[in-house]
Amino acid sequence: MRLKTKLSIGIGFLFIAILISGILGIYSIHQLKKDARLILEDNYETLVYSNNMLSLMDRVPFDSAVLREFNDNLVKQEANITERGEAAATAAVRNIYEQLKHHPDNDSLQSIIRRKIYQINTANQQAIFRKNTLAESNARRFSNFTMIIFGFLALIAFTLAVNFPGIISEPVKALSDGIKAIVNKDYSKRIRISQHDEFGELAQAFNSMAEKLDEYEHSNLAKIKFEKSRIDTIINQMNDGIIGLDESRNLLFLNKVAEKLLGLREVEIMGQYAPDIAVNNDLMRSLLKTDSPVKELKIFADQKESYFHLDILNVTNNEKVIGQVIVLRNITPFHELNEAKTNFIATISHELKTPIASIKMSAQLLTDTRVGAVNREQEELVKSIADDANRLLKITSELLNISQVETGHIQLKIxxxxxxxxxxxxxxxxxxxxxxxxxxxxxxxxxxxxxxxxxxxxxxxxxxxxxxxxxxxxxxxxxxxxxxxxxxxxxxxxxxxxxxxxxxxxxxxxxxxxxxxxxxxxxxxxxxxxxxxxxxxxxxxxxxxxxxxxxxxxxxxxxxxxxxxx
CATH class of the missing domain: 3.30.565.10 (Histidine kinase-like ATPase, C-terminal domain)
Structure with missing residues (x-):
């Protein structure tokens, strides 16, 4: 049954219950009013007329004024005959009254007319008692019937009042709890509603959505976990130190090399604020310098002095920086090769200076006439040898100077x-x-x-x-x-x-x-x-x-x- 139909039935029943209660109340009041009117209008008025006539019979003398008033009440009584035997008694009173007008002092006639008036009173009093009993019976019957109908309607209304709000509130609460669970990424949440209405359809749609989200979450989570595990393996196998920070500069991860360089363990500082770690860690303090970060660092690692090149990479999403990756690239092998090259150049240059100086001296001696005369061609060859020796001497001097510069041993006499x-x-x-x-x-x-x-x-x-x-x-x-x-x-x-x-x-x-x-x-x-x-x-x-x-x-x-x- 559709929710709209349920609401229509519930509200319609309440309307019918109110309508029935109103009709019964109006009918009962009308019936009681009718019974009361019969007693008041028919019997009670007759009693009033009869009592008036009896009162007039007691007046002395029984003159024309009394007779006229008596006649007025008798006329009214004749117009209000409602009970059995009342008509004969009223006719008898009229007959005697006519006789009494001619003989007002006749006691026998007064006694007879009194007895007939009492008959009228008796008949109406009995009618009043009978009608009152009937009215009470009707009132009791209507009251019982009304109570039964009211009790039945009240029971149904109470049942609706107790159960009907739950038909709406319980599915709404279940849906609200389900939505909160989805917001908290609890995709295992399901809504169990047996109603075959809009709420039931909504629950089915919600369960389908949660199932799809659960499948998507688990599939993505598995992929993410696999990719994270693979990236962690790759990062930990690298010879470079790698440190990850989020947008608030809290530590996200660091690989094994970074752990050795910092002298810290990832599990101990994970999620901590990096500047707080830097308070007691000189290397971290150097890495976090933003004004003038050092590009090359000399760090004691693996029982020797090692050299690392610092790179700070910003991680962005939609042009917003959401984190940083600090990379300490190990350049120690290049430093070692460069040092070996410098030492080699210095050694070779130093060793070449002696034979070059000897060549230069020999060339100079060849030009000395005391050693012997040389012809023109020989003089040009000697000059060429001297020029090349000077050039080689200049090159070796430059190589020695550059080796001195590279080793950082420039000797200055300021x-x-x-x-x-x-x-x-x-x-x-x-x-x-x-x-x-x-x-x-x-x-x-x-x-x-x-x-x-x-x-x-x-x-x-x-x-x-x-x-x-x-x-x-x-x-x-x-x-x-x-x-x-x-x-x-x-x-x-x-x-x-x-x-x-x-x-x-x-x-x-x-x-x-x-x-x-x-x-x-x-x-x-x-x-x-x-x-x-x-x-x-x-x-x-x-x-x-x-x-x-x-x-x-x-x-x-x-x-x-x-x-x-x-």
């Missing part, structure tokens, strides 16, 4: 020095090379009487490198400008040439190791000179820079701090 000394050393070194191309080096020294804090040997090497490159890339009969000036408590050295210049896209890489501008002949340098220059200058607290325009020339420069006497 002292106050006049810039003129550095300028003289550098220009004297490249003067012969400049003369070969007839290039003039113009010096613009604006730092007289000022000293700089520097290692004069290293700084002269850098300036010599700048001048050598300027000579190499300048056209013959050209000019090179060497300028010094005071810049914000520093002395700036700059070397400007008018060669072919450098394209702007290569300027950011010009100080990188082994970098050569495309198009540069292979025989020119090793690509280490500018890189070593930057290391030397920055190690002294200075800065190095380049400015160049293709086709117009280049300007290389560096700054060093001024010496201030305390």
């Amino acid at each position: 002292e106050p020095v006049f810039p003129d000394i550095i300028i003289d050393n550098a220009t004297n070194t490249v003067s012969a090379l400049a003369q070969q191309k007839n290039i003039a080096i113009r010096i613009h020294n604006n730092t007289h009487a000022h000293k700089i804090m520097t290692d004069p040997e290293k700084t002269a090497w850098v300036l010599t490198n700048f001048l050598t490159n300027a000579v190499k890339y300048s056209p013959e009969d050209g000019e090179i400008d060497l300028t010094t000036s005071i810049r914000n408590n520093s002395v700036e050295f700059s070397v400007a040439d008018h060669g072919r210049g450098i394209e702007e896209k290569y300027l950011s890489r010009i100080f990188d190791r082994y970098f050569k501008v495309p198009g540069t002949p292979e025989k020119v340098g090793t690509g280490l000179g500018l890189s070593i220059s930057r290391e030397f200058i920055e190690a002294q607290g200075g800065t190095i820079w380049v400015d160049s325009t293709l086709g117009e020339g280049s300007t290389f420069g560096f700054t060093l701090p001024l010496f201030t006497a305390e």
